[in-house]
Structures are given as structure tokens and as C-alpha cells.
Amino acid sequence: MPIFPLDRGERPESLNPLNPYHYGLLAYWVFFRPSVLRSYLYKAAPDLYRQSGWSKFRGSFKVRGYRNLYLMAIASVVKCLFLLAFTFFLYTIAVNQGHTGSINSVLALSNTEAISASGRDFTGDSSLKVWDLERGALVRTLPANTSGINTIALLSKDRVISGGGDRAVNIWDIKSGDRLNSLQNHRRWIEDLAVTPDQKLAISASADNTLIVWNIESGKKLHILEGHTGPVNSLTLTPDGTQAISGSGDGTVKIWNLEQGSLVQTLSGHTAGVKAVSLTPNGEQVISASLDGFVKVWARSSGTEVQNLTAHPGGVNTIAVTPDGEQVISGGADGTVKVWTLNDGALRYDLTGHQGWINGLAITPDGQQVISASSDHTLKVWNLQEGSLMHTLVGHQEWVRSVAVTPDGQRVISGAGDRRLKVWNLTSGEEIPLKSVERTLFWTTLGFAVGAFFLWIWIIFATALILTCSFMALGLAGSVIAALVLALAGSFLFTNLVILNDLLKINPPYQQMFGAIAIDPWVLTVGFAIFLGIIWSVAFALAGRSGVAAFAGIGLILMIAVALAAFDANIIKDKDIASRVRFVAGISRGVEIGFYFNLLVTIGSLRLLFYPIEWIAALKPNRRGEGHPVFWDELLVLPLPNSRKYLLQQLQRDEKAGLHRIAEVCRNPFQRSVALSALSRYLHSTEYPLHLLYAIARDPDLMAYLWSPVSAEDWLGIPERRQVLLGELGLQPVKCGSDWLNQFAEDAIRVLTWFQRSHRQTPLTRFAALLYHFLNWEGDLSPLDWTDYKPTLGSLRDYPGGLEIIDSLTILARFAAVQDLSDLKMALETMSESTTAFYPGEGEAQMEGLGLIRPEVLSAIGHLAEIGTLVGGNSPVTDSEHRLATLAQATVALDTLEAEALASFVTPERGIFEQIIRQWRQLLLRETAATAKSLV
Incomplete structure (x- = not known):
């Protein structure tokens, strides 16, 4: 009977759940040396190892080595969950340092504080964030609506209002971060907001073609201003706050009385939608910018057109008026910034340099400079006195959507599609880092990377332990079931990894740190398929089926192919041509995906990754x-x-x-x-x-x-x-x-x-x-035919020890050839003749004496010769009773020889020796029966 192959080397008798090294050691056993794991389980409880089913599972809790593996499995899963929570916590902190959606609007609250508002991210969330410009820190985050914020306006030092896709005007307390009120009545999203100078009224302009006047304190709707036939895109108020001017996609500009909620007059003349409206500081002139490429200047009192400026081919996106009211600056889809004098409508400067259209303009409080924000990812600072470029602010990775200047004119704040707020020194044109934010991002992203690394390690440990516990409890069936469960869990993990990968890509801090090694979805797919193949192969390898494990992936391919073929043969019918075409197309795609995916599974099964x-x-x-x-x-x-x-x-x-x-x-x-x-x-x-x-x-x-x-x-x-x-x-x-x-x-x-x-x-x-x-002949009852082996033995003559082997096997062959008890006398002749009887002419050859024939074998041959001499010697025994005694003595000697000699035999001669003893015992029994019969 073969013995159990125990592993060599120093191995712990029992793995310790508190020793991290033992987790790695077990993972190595599972994925590279499963025989060591089986040796560990056998050493822990040999009797339990042989069992199966419920009794083995119940008994495994009584064995320390098994019980510790269960504890390690639980501990590894707990550690995975902890590391997952830890990395998610760090990820959340890092993400909170910036927006997760495009920054649509920025506003300087003071010289040292600003607020930014984002559009919706892929989950639908948006937020407002308050920033300390001196410390470069995020002060707080105000979670907004689920549809994005389009515009914000300042109510007071401590309050702002926002409007966006949720169709509501939200009032926020900046200090506490609380939403004070949500004013709802619009049917579509809000495009623009304005607040009267006394901070009592808020006016919202919406894509539902209306404006609404709100009482801020009571939260009540005072008036609905109806009259536009297109979305209201832009809104501004007169300096005294009594009138509102709105520009609409219907190509008109309307002036409204806020106290009465009535239309004062309509300014018509544009041939396309009005994108922006503004007022001169004295409130006497209205300026409108349209997609028709014109900027028009209107007299507010009379509603007459004063100037018609042919501004930008392709449309005017934004306008701004200098604090002295003498100049208007326009930015258009042609990528240029133009400076006009309001008195005569003359083009003063045509500022070129941007490679994309202009999305926003901001003028410094002293009116000396204008900052343009462009879709070419840059901002430019222009000198309005000389019409020259002062600085190009480079740093954003996406379209710059909004720009603002602090009241002291020292800093520029910009927001872009890359979701990062940036602050610039207006004098030097250099970016002012948000130091506190950068420090937080550094440590959180570093912690995320370390946590993710250890998370992957512990996922490997947990996988190894789950496979191990399933195998040791239920054998091959358990490891296969565990592999299927892990495959399902892996599918869930794979889906979340795809989502996480997208999250890492869209969040600026992670994009900057991990962008160079960002994983594409197809790489995740390859990794997931190879993971399945490895798990599938290890499940079989744990149970000793290494060959089956390697072909497991191919088996999956064949099963899918058979399933699809059966579906094709039995479900798709020729009579329904339309359905058949759709089904065939679906099957073709299924075959393509299934085949290539399972090829990747096969790569995992063949362990090509290593x-x-x-x-x-x-x-x-x-x-x-x-x-x-x-x-x-x-x-x-x-x-x-x-x-x-x-x-x-x-x-x-x-x-x-x-x-x-x-x-x-x-x-x-x-x-x-x-x-x-x-x-x-x-x-x-x-x-x-x-x-x-x-x-x-x-x-x-x-x-x-x-x-x-x-x-x-x-x-x-x-x-x-x-x-x-x-x-x-x-x-x-x-x-x-x-x-x-x-x-x-x-x-x-x-x-x-x-x-x-x-x-x-x-x-x-x-x-x-x-x-x-x-070796295979041991226990065979049939006599050994030496005819076929004589040439083999003869060919050993020239090898060291060959003659000794021939001698030994020749003697045993002669003993095995005995067919009658009277032939036992040949034992003495064989012992004396040695190889001469079997190979004539070689009797005088010298024995090499290399120890190929062990002493116990030679001793056993001698005992056989003694038994042969005793039973079949040259002195015949005529007394039947004496003959019976002799036969009995020979039988006892033969039994003793079998018990003592064969117990120590580990050589190939053992089988021949057993055959000799079995055959001689039958001859002795037959002779004993015949002799006893003669006495009757």
C-alpha cells in the first residue's frame, strides 16, 4: 500500500490567524504548491482527511489546524471589508476636495473667499463649494440638487442662491452649509438668477419661457413674468432694482416692472436667440448679444436701437461692460475678444489668440483689464488701455466655463470642465496653488494607493482561504462550488471596478495621480477573465486534478459552443425570417463574445499570466x-x-x-x-x-x-x-x-x-x-514466464552489478518454476550452479558486490534453500507420520519466512518472493493432504 506523500521542509504545524506571514504562505500553497496544503491537512488529522461529507465538516471544527483555517478565512474577509471601507473613505475625502461635475459658475464672495457651483456628474449629483483663498482650503461642501447647477448669485455676505436642473431657486447659508429654502414653480430648468440691491427679491429666468419674482424672506412667488416664446437665457437688473431685463431664445429683449409684474416693453431686432444682456452702470442703455453675430445697444427709456455692432461670425456668447460705462467687450464663437466704444459703436480692439470660442468675460474693478475664458482650456488677461495680451493662464484640462475676479482685483478665479477650481495671480499670471487642498489630496491619494494595494493582496488571501475551506470541508465538489461562488462575486467586483475606473478618470486628483496608468475597460475584462480561469484551475488543482484544471477553460468554451449550437438548432425557426435574422445576429455576437472571453479564461487556466x-x-x-x-x-x-x-x-x-x-x-x-x-x-x-x-x-x-x-x-x-x-x-x-x-x-x-x-x-x-x-506483478497468482525476460537480463552483463542481478533473479526464477514438491531439491543445485544454469559459460564471472542484492534477500534465498532441502532432499522419508511432521515443519518455516522476510522487503523481488511462497505453500498443502490420506 503506498504511503501518503508528506511535504519536506519546515512547515508550521498549525497556521496562526494572527500571523500575516501565514496568510501569504497559504496563498502560495493554494496557487503554486497545493500538495503542501494537502500535506498540512493530512498531518493535522489523518483520519479526518480520509472522511467526506457532513461528518468531516463537523469534525473539522475539533481540529486546531482546520479550525484556524476557518478563522483565517473569516479574518481575511473582514480585512477586505475594512480595507474597502478605508479606501472608499479616503476616496471620498479626496473627491470632496473638488467637484465631480463640470464647474459651471464661480463667484467671488470677498477678497479671500469664493464659491463654485457644478453641473451634474454621472450619478446626477452636483454641489456648491466654499473656498478659503488665503489658506487654499476647502471650507465646506453644500450638496445641491441631482440635476446640476447652472447659475449662482450673491444674496448677502452669508447667503447665496442657486438655480439649475431641479427647476428650483435654492437659498443657502454659506456659514452653516444649510439649505434655507427651496422655491419651486418653474416647469423647466433655470438658466439665470438676479437679486435686487435691497436683497428682498430674487428673479429667476427659466427654459420654460418665463421669469418668476420671489420674495426671499417669505419664499413666496410674487409674479410670473410671461411673454417670451423661447427659453430665457440671460437676466440683469437696473441699478435701482425696479426693473429686470431679459434676453430670450426667441430673439427678443424684454423689460419688466418688478413691483407690478408687468411687461414694460419689448426690444426686437435680433434674428437669432439672445445669449446675454447687460446694462451700463447708469442703467440708461441695454446691451444685448445674439447668436446672429450682432451686439445691439438700446436706449432703455425709449426702447430704440442706438447701436448695431457687427461683432462675431457664428454668434456672440458673452458680453461685459466696463465700470465707467464707456466700453463693452464681447466674446464670440470665432475665438476673438472685441472691445467697443459705446458712444459711437466703434471697434477699438480686436483681440485674437484663443483657439476656441469665448465662454466668459470678467473685468477688473478698475476697468483696466479683461479676462477671457475659452474652450481652448486657457484664460487670457488683456490690457484694455493698450489692447495687448498680458498673460495666458494655462492649467485647465477642459473648457473653461466661468471666470470671476476678486473685489480687490488681485486674483482671478476660474472653473472648467475638468472639475478643478483654479486661482491665479492677476499681476504675475501664475497659478496660486490651493495648498491645503493639495496636501489633503496628496495624502489621501497616497493612502488610497496603499490601501488599494493591500486590498488586492487581501482579496487574493481571502480567495485562497475560501477555496481552501471549501476543499477541506467538501473535497473536490467544495472547491468547484467555491470557484463558482467566487466567479459570481468576481462578476460583482468586476462591475464595480469598471465604475471605479470611470470615477478615478473623472476625478481630477486621481486623474492626475493615476491618469498615466488608467485601466481601460477591456483591460479589466481581460483581467476578470484570467481571474476566472485561474480560480477555475486552482479549484481542480487543490483536489489533485492538475491536468483537468488546465483544460477547464477549454471546457467552458465547449459548453458555450454546445449551448449556442443547441439554441440555434432548436429555437431559431426558418418560418419566422425576421425573428431568425435577429436571433442569428444575437447568436453571432454571443459566439464572438463568448469565444474570445473564454479564450481569456483559458489563458488563466493555463496560468500564462505567471x-x-x-x-x-x-x-x-x-x-x-x-x-x-x-x-x-x-x-x-x-x-x-x-x-x-x-x-x-x-x-x-x-x-x-x-x-x-x-x-x-x-x-x-x-x-x-x-x-x-x-x-x-x-x-x-x-x-x-x-x-x-x-x-x-x-x-x-x-x-x-x-x-x-x-x-x-x-x-x-x-x-x-x-x-x-x-x-x-x-x-x-x-x-x-x-x-x-x-x-x-x-x-x-x-x-x-x-x-x-x-x-x-x-x-x-x-x-x-x-x-x-x-512492482505491478506483486500479488498476481499467475506464474511468471521468464522466457521474455532472458534477453533483457542477458543484456545487463556489461553493466556494473549486472551479473549479481542475473544471479539473484535466476535463483528466484528457478524457485518460481517449481511445479512439484519433488523438484525442491533443485534449490541446492541452483544455489551452487549460480548463473551457469541460466547462462552457460558465465559461471566463473566475478560478482561485483555493489550491494544490489540486499542481505535480507540473500538470507531469504538461503532459507528457501533450507526448506527445499528439508522437504525434497536426497534422503527420502518413508514413514508417513514422520513425513507429515516434516511437511508441517516446512510449512511453519515458510510462514515464518513470509512474516519476517517479506515485512522488510521493498525491492522488486518481493513480488517474485510472494509468488514462490504462495506456490510452495500450495505444494506443501497438497503433499500434506496426500500423505494424510495414505494413513487412513
């Missing part, structure tokens, strides 16, 4: 070659360079240890051919090859199972390591699988690795086949 690293390690292992992956990766599939070289070196350095290494590598069906090729080369180059073959047959460690048995079939069907080594050396097919599926995989791998095997027959390979036959 191959580049292992290939490099194979080129430069440690000085003794023990770092070669063939020694530490039991699941290695593809051949690696230098594998045979270092296996051969192990044999040359220490033959016994090298044989053990060869046997361990043979557990892997993909690397078995390489290991046996190295052994064959060593066999044919060593000085004492027969000694090596007998060493293989005798080594107690090589009597172990080829790989650790798991199921009941394994305990009965797995061969010994020495059987595999001798059988493969003898070019004999060795059955290494314990069930049909495992054997099928082994046979397939044998075909795939045929070119790596040695197919040369020599006397040594034939003798190896003879020894393999002896």
Missing part, C-alpha cells in the same frame, strides 16, 4: 538552481528554459535528493516529461545505472503516492512514485489518473508532451520496464 515572470526566473535561478520555477510551481504548464538542466544538476549533486526532486516534479503532468527526460539522461551517463534503478525501486520515500489522494478513488487508483519513474523510464504507459476524467486529461497531456520524452530503447530502459513489471 509565465513571463517564471521565464525570467528560469533564466537566472539561485546559485544551486533551486530557484527554478519547476521546483516551486507544481501547476506550471508551459515548458521553461533550463528545466532539464537544473533537474540533472540536482541528480548529479545528490542522487537520492535528486530522485526525490524528480518525483515531486512528476506530480505535474505537464512537466513530467521534462523530469523523466533529465532522469533518463542521468541514467545513461552515471557510472552505476543499475544501482540507480534499484535505488528507485527500494527508496521508501518513492513508495509514496504520486500525488496526494483526495477521494476514495484516489486512495485506490493513484500509482506510487517509483512505479511512475520506472514505468516511464521503461517506456511503459503508466496510468496516473484515478478516475476517467483525470485519466483522460493525463492521456491528452501525454500526447501534447510526446516530443519532450525520450523514446530510445536500451538495455537499461528494458530493465526498468522489467522492474516496473515486478
